[in-house]
Amino acid sequence: MISIKDLTKVFKTKDQDVLAVDKLNLSIDKGEIYGVIGYSGAGKSTFIRLLNRLEEPTSGEIELNDQNLTGLSKSKLRVARQEIGMIFQHFNLLWSRTVFDNIAFPLEIAGVPKQKRESRVNELIDLVGLSGRGKSYPSQLSGGQKQRVGIARALANNPKVLLCDEATSALDPETTDSILDLLVDINEKLGLTIVLITHEMHVIRKICHRVAVMESGKVVESGDVLDVFLHPKEKVTKRFVDQVMGDPDRENSLDVINENYRAGEVIQLHFVGENTNQALISDVSRRFAVNVNILHGKITQTQKGAYGTMLVQIDGEETEVKQAIAYMKTTSVEVEVSPDV
Ligand SMILES: Nc1ncnc2c1ncn2[C@@H]1O[C@H](COP(=O)(O)OP(=O)(O)OP(=O)(O)O)[C@@H](O)[C@H]1O
Numbered sequence: 001m002i003s004i005k006d007l008t009k010v011f012k013t014k015d016q017d018v019l020a021v022d023k024l025n026l027s028i029d030k031g032e033i034y035g036v037i038g039y040s041g042a043g044k045s046t047f048i049r050l051l052n053r054l055e056e057p058t059s060g061e062i063e064l065n066d067q068n069l070t071g072l073s074k075s076k077l078r079v080a081r082q083e084i085g086m087i088f089q090h091f092n093l094l095w096s097r098t099v100f101d102n103i104a105f106p107l108e109i110a111g112v113p114k115q116k117r118e119s120r121v122n123e124l125i126d127l128v129g130l131s132g133r134g135k136s137y138p139s140q141l142s143g144g145q146k147q148r149v150g151i152a153r154a155l156a157n158n159p160k161v162l163l164c165d166e167a168t169s170a171l172d173p174e175t176t177d178s179i180l181d182l183l184v185d186i187n188e189k190l191g192l193t194i195v196l197i198t199h200e201m202h203v204i205r206k207i208c209h210r211v212a213v214m215e216s217g218k219v220v221e222s223g224d225v226l227d228v229f230l231h232p233k234e235k236v237t238k239r240f241v242d243q244v245m246g247d248p249d250r251e252n253s254l255d256v257i258n259e260n261y262r263a264g265e266v267i268q269l270h271f272v273g274e275n276t277n278q279a280l281i282s283d284v285s286r287r288f289a290v291n292v293n294i295l296h297g298k299i300t301q302t303q304k305g306a307y308g309t310m311l312v313q314i315d316g317e318e319t320e321v322k323q324a325i326a327y328m329k330t331t332s333v334e335v336e337v338s339p340d341v
Contacts, residue, residue, distance in 0.1 A: 001028055001029055001030040001031075001064070001065060001160075001161075001193055002026075002027070002028040002051070002062070002063065002064055002161065002193070002195070003026075003027050003028075003061075003062075003063040004024060004025060004026040004027070004028075004051075004060070004061070004062050004063075005025055005060055005061045005062075005063075006023045006024070006025060006059065006060040006061070007021055007023070007024040007025075007026075007047070007050060007057055007059075007060035007061070007062065008021055008022060008023055008024070008057065008058045008059045008060050009021040009043075009046050009047075009050055009055060009057055009058050009217075010058045011046075019217055020043045020046040020217055021043045021046050021047050021050060021057075021217045022043075022216065022217035022218050023060070023218070024043075024047065024060070024214075024217070024218060024219055025219070026212055026219060026222070028193065028195060028210075029193070030160075030191075030193055031187070031191050031192070031193055032193060032194075032209045032210060033183070033184070033187055033193075033194040033196070033207050033208045033209050033210075033303070034193075034194070034195050034196070034208065034209070034210050034211070034212070035196050035197075035198060035203065035204040035207075035208035035210070035211045035212070035225075036048070036195070036196070036197045036198075036211070036212045036213075036214055036219075037197075037198055037199065037200075037201065037203075037204055037211060037212075037213055037214065037240055038197075038199065038213060038214035038215060038236075039199060039215070039236070040199065042214040042215050042216065042217070043214055043216070043217040044166075044197035044198075044199075044214055045165060045166075045197065046217075047197065047214065048086075048163050048164075048165050048195065048197045049165075050062065051069075051084070051161075051163055051195065052069075052081055052084045052086060052163060053069060053070075053072075053077060053081075054086075057070055064080070064083060064084070064160070064161065065083070065160065067080060082110060082157045082159065083159050083160045083161060084159050084160070084161045084162075084163060085153075085154030085155055085156075085157070085159035085161070085162045085163070086154055086162070086163040086164075086165065087147065087150040087151055087154050087162070087163070087164050087165065087167045088150065088165050088166075088167070089165055089166040089167065089169045089170050090170060091138070091143075091146040091147055091149070091150045091170075092150065093138040093146060093149055093150065093153075094138075095137070095138050095139060096137075097137075097138075098134065098135050098136060098137055099125070099130060099133050099134050099135070099136050099137075099138070099141070099149050100121055100125070100134035100135065102138070102149050102153055103121045103124050103125065103149065103152045103153045103156055104117050104118075104121050104156075105153065105156075106153060106156045106157055107120060107121070107156050107157065110157055120156065121134070121152075121156075122134070124152040124153075124155060124156060125152060127152065127155070127186070127189075128148040128149070128151050128152045128182060129148060129182065130145060130148050130149065130152070133145065142175070143170055143171045143172075143175060144171055144175035144178055144179055147167060147168070147171065147179050148179070148182065150167075151179075151182065151183075151186070155186065155190075155192075159192070160192070160193060161192070161193045161194070161195065162183075162186075162192055162193070162194045162195070163195050163196075164183070164194060164195070164196035164197070165196075165197060166197060166198060166199070167179065167183075167196065168180060168198075168200075168203060169198070169199070169200070176202075176203070177206070180203065180206050180207045183196075183207055184207050184303075187207075196208070200243070201240040201241065201243040201244045202243065202244055204225060204240075205225065205229070205244050205300060205301075205302050205303075205307075206301075206302070206303070207303055208225050208303060209224065209225060209303055209304065210222065210223065210224055210225060211223070211225050211228050213228075213234060213236055213237045213240065215234075215236050220234050220236060220237070221233055221234045221236075221237045224304065225302050225303060225304060226272055226302055226304045226305060226307055228241070229241055229244075229245075229270075229302065229307045230270050230272060230307065230334055231334070244300055245298055245300065245307075245309050263313075263315045264290070264291075264313055264314045264315030264316060264321050265313070265314050265321055265325060265337060265338070266295070266311065266312070266313050266338065266339070267311075267312055267313075267314060267325060267328075267335055267336060267337050267338070267339070268309060268310070268311050268312075268335075268336040268339040269308075269309065269310045269311075269312065269328070269333050269334065269335060269336075270307075270308070270309050270333070270334035270336070271307070271308050271309075271310070271332070271333045271334070272305060272306065272307055272308075272332070273305060273306055274299065274306045274308075276308075276332065276333060277297070277308060277310050277333065280328060280331055280333050281294070281312070284314075284324050284327065284328060287324070287327065288316070288320050288321075288323055288324040288327070289316050289317065289320045290314050290315060290316035290317075290320050290321055290324045291313075291314075291315045291316060292312050292313070292314055292315075293312060293313040293315065294310060294311075294312050295311040295312060295313055296310070296311040297309065297310035297311065298310075311339070325337060
């Protein structure tokens with residue numbers, strides 16, 4: 001659906017050239033929610049703005065449904081852009097227009113006749129859960145409601161792709177969740193492809209099917225969200241996974257654990273599925289003469305199912321402990337022996 005090849009953006013400033021996006025390659029499937037995560041300065045905003053040519057690429061190609069966006073003239077680009085909606089961190093609404101008129105704006109530009117416009121806007125207002133608020137002005141709305149207007153406006157011309165530029169970063173956690181639920185809802189109802197950028201792993205965890213991790217303008221790691229949670233390869237990815245799974249007291253607790261549980265081995269299990277770990281622990285206790293003590297654990301839900309980590313102490317005769325760990329490693333549960341403190 002979207003194919004990005006060697007996409008590069010260099011900003012030329014007075015003092016220096018800044019390589020914001022560096023030969024980035026990515027392929028995004030129709031109907032998926034694709035998240036791009038990275039710390040500040042990684043190049044995420046530049047990347048997403050390149051996708052609809054709000055920013056002109058220095059080199060590389062972007063294909064949307066086999067149409068090369070990078071080669072299009074201004075007039076053809078205007079038409080192609082109707083396939084791509086976008087929402088922003090600070091909503092970018094027109095403050096002097098009502099909710100209804102904000103949503104109608106792109107339809108006016110596209111030359112949709114008044115009557116059709118009205119029914120489409122009303123449909124969109126219902127879709128995003130703003131029924132009865134059509135006559136309100138943006139200043140009379142909460143942050144979450146403003147973003148709902150942004151979403152309705154972005155969907156007005158029936159785009160195939162929705163780009164989300166840190167769409168929930170200005171919202172509190174509860175409102176963030178309600179906007180993320182709305183994005184999943186429209187992804188499922190309309191089969192809309194969503195590309196989002198964020199610095200919050202919670203957003204990736206909650207709604208994305210796949211994720212790419214960006215650092216210094218490049219994608220350093222990508223894959224299915226659950227896979228990335230289960231096998232993060234890069235240091236930066238591990239830090240993002242820790243945003244969701246990490247316990248603020250983990251370091252202290254590991255110190256204490258290492259002090260207090262000197263016998264046997266302390267291991268960390270990473271697993272997919274709610275019950276996988278319980279099944280494994282009872283299985284191991286039955287098969288081997290060991291005690292399994294659960295020290296700490298956390299399970300979180302992703303779009304593709306549950307992911308969890310658990311810290312356990314395996315205690316018993318050395319050979320039994322070794323055999324138990326060797327057995328655990330043959331299962332679908334990922335085993336990390338002597339996790340870092
Ligand atoms: N218009 C510009 N002119 C010059 N340099 C720019 C411009 N826009 C972005 N950059 C630089 O490009 C790099 C990537 O910035 P970008 O805003 O894309 O990162 P980001 O991951 O979105 O970070 P943030 O979340 O802080 O916006 C940074 O070094 C930034 O200073």
